[in-house]
Structures are given as C-alpha cells and as structure tokens.
Amino acid sequence: AQSVTQPDIHITVSEGASLELRCNYSYGATPYLFWYVQSPGQGLQLLLKYFSGDTLVQGIKGFEAEFKRSQSSFNLRKPSVHWSDAAEYFCAVGFSGYSTLTFGKGTMLLVSP
Amino acid sequence: DGGITQSPKYLFRKEGQNVTLSCEQNLNHDAMYWYRQDPGQGLRLIYYSQIVNDFQKGDIAEGYSVSREKKESFPLTVTSAQKNPTAFYLCASSPGQDQPQHFGDGTRLSIL
Numbered sequence: 001a002q003s004v005t006q007p008d009i010h011i012t013v014s015e016g017a018s019l020e021l022r023c024n025y026s027y028g029a030t031p032y033l034f035w036y037v038q039s040p041g042q043g044l045q046l047l048l049k050y051f052s053g054d055t056l057v058q059g060i061k062g063f064e065a066e067f068k069r070s071q072s073s074f075n076l077r078k079p080s081v082h083w084s085d086a087a088e089y090f091c092a093v094g095f096s097g098y099s100t101l102t103f104g105k106g107t108m109l110l111v112s113p
Numbered sequence: 114d115g116g117i118t119q120s121p122k123y124l125f126r127k128e129g130q131n132v133t134l135s136c137e138q139n140l141n142h143d144a145m146y147w148y149r150q151d152p153g154q155g156l157r158l159i160y161y162s163q164i165v166n167d168f169q170k171g172d173i174a175e176g177y178s179v180s181r182e183k184k185e186s187f188p189l190t191v192t193s194a195q196k197n198p199t200a201f202y203l204c205a206s207s208p209g210q211d212q213p214q215h216f217g218d219g220t221r222l223s224i225l
Contacts, residue, residue: 009153032211034213036216041218041219041221042218042219043117043119043203043216043217043218043219044156044203044205044214044216045216046213046214046215049213051211090155090156094210094211096210096211097210098210099144099161099163099169099210100146100158100161100171101214103148103155103156104155105153105154105155106153106155
C-alpha cells in the first residue's frame with residue numbers, strides 16, 4: 001500500500017530563518033508529488049507539484065521542493081520564513097493509473113518572532 | 114471565479130439523525146472527492162467519483178453515503194451508522210487522474 005511519511009508533527013522556526021519540511025513516500029513507481037498548505041479552519045491550497053522533468057520545482061509564496069528518487073523524498077524548502085507562513089503543511093503522492101492521492105499526516109509550522 | 118463551495122460551514126447533528134453536506138464545483142472537473150480530517154490524522158478518503166452516476170468507496174466509507182447525479186455536485190450524507198462523526202469534512206475536485214486536487218473550505222460537523 002502507498003504511504004506518505006511526514007516525520008515532524010511540529011516545527012518552530014524563527015522569522016527570517018530558512019525552512020525545510022520533510023516528506024518520504026513508499027512504493028516503487030514514479031510518483032506525482034504535491035505540497036499543500038492549510039490555514040486553521042480552511043481548505044487546502046496547492047503550493048507546488050512535481051510530475052516529471054526537473055527535480056527542483058518552484059511554487060507559490062517563495063516555496064520550492066526537490067524530488068530525490070534515491071531517497072524517496074520530496075522535501076519542501078523556503079529560504080526565509082515570514083510570520084504569515086505559519087500553517088499546517090501536507091505532502092501528497094499519487095501514481096499513474098490511480099485516481100486518488102495519499103496524504104501525509106501533516107506538519108504544523110510555528111513561526112517565532 | 115471558479116471554485117468549490119461547501120455548505121454549511123458548521124453543522125450540528127443530533128443522535129440518530131442523518132445529515133447531508135453539500136459540495137458544488139464550477140470548475141468543470143470530472144473527479145470529486147470527500148475527505149475526513151481529524152487532528153493529527155491527516156486527510157482520509159471517504160468516497161470519490163470519477164464520472165457522473167459512478168462513485169467508489171475510499172478508506173473509511175462505513176457510515177457515509179454519496180450520490181453524483183450532476184457533474185458539479187457531490188453531496189455527502191453522514192448516516193446514523195457513523196458513530197463518531199465529529200470532524201472537519203473537505204470536498205475536492207480534479208480534472209482527472211494524476212492532476213492536482215482543488216479543495217473547498219470545509220464543513221465542521223459536531224454532535225449535539
């Protein structure tokens with residue numbers, strides 16, 4: 001069965017510091033990978049996606065992510081965090097021929113002054 | 114503007130009662146999905162539909178039912194058989210397989 005692991009339940013980062021959120025997936029095929037962000041009481045907003053090609057993808061709000069096949073990872077990064085980035089972040093994976101996505105359990109980002 | 118509309122935003126259910134959550138999209142997407150979100154559990158798939166008049170069970174379909182009579186609508190009924198219905202419910206749609214899903218703003222269901 002497919003699975004997605006986000007090892008960090010909570011992360012606290014100082015405003016202006018860099019950020020990396022981890023995501024690992026299981027399964028052998030080439031995945032389609034997504035990062036979403038959720039503010040409290042809201043739906044999920046797509047930050048970025050990877051389907052194929054360049055393994056470093058750029059998204060909205062200054063985020064980027066890198067697909068590393070050898071590590072089955074798709075980590076999300078941002079060089080300088082803003083207080084407005086505080087939210088919960090979800091990694092999701094899909095595979096060709098499958099209609100559904102599998103989501104990780106999320107990482108809550110807290111931004112300290 | 115195109116998007117997904119979920120209503121109501123808050124819903125209360127009495128014991129033994131069925132309630133229906135609405136999800137409407139004007140994105141002309143073929144596929145629609147219902148998820149349940151509990152703290153620390155991520156998103157769990159309840160039902161999904163790839164085409165009108167067809168739908169499939171997800172990972173936690175017991176106690177829920179859906180219909181897909183129109184492309185733009187995918188209502189979810191939480192039946193009295195669902196013993197722990199308190200959760201945040203999210204509806205999503207997608208143009209098709211292997212495409213990103215777009216989400217509504219959710220409905221929070223609580224038990225009176």
